[in-house]
Amino acid sequence: MTSVLANVIIVVSLLAALHALVSAWRDRPMDWWHLGVLGVLEALLIAQAVTGFAKLSGDGGPADSATFVGYLLGVLLIPAAGAGWGLLERTRWGPAVIVVAGLSVAVMIVRMNQIWEGTVA
Known part of the structure; x- marks a missing residue:
């Protein structure tokens, strides 16, 4: 996991x-600004998914990869x-x-970081 990208996702979502x-x-009611922020958040999450799958395909990754996926x-x-x-x-x-x-x-991003690092709570 890329901690910088994870931190950016957490900040944007909060x-x-x-x-x-x-x-x-x-x-x-909900307006276009909400949709724009959700679109940015979705784009960041797609980048996180691509990065996560790329790192999983290598030799690194968490012990419980099914839960992480x-x-x-x-x-x-x-x-x-x-x-x-x-x-x-x-x-x-x-x-x-x-x-x-x-x-x-x-x-969920915090939990994914915990799974990646092996600190299962």
Whole structure:
């Protein structure tokens, strides 16, 4: 895993969650800024997946590679699902879904780092 890319993903996902939280608190529906941030987050996650699979194909990698691959593929679905659900929900709860998606991505990236380093909790 590339810790710099992982840290960037965590920061972007937490900033997206914070922005969405402010929108939900202000009783605003999801807008194009939310979609843009989710698009950037998805692009970063795709780069993470490519990097992760490239490192797995080499001689390095975690001991539990099946769980790592599951996290690597599963985290790709969260921003897309959050964007779709947020677009369908035209109340304050649309951005609330983005809050959950952003926090979920951050937690999954931290967990992927733990699996990669072998510090299974």
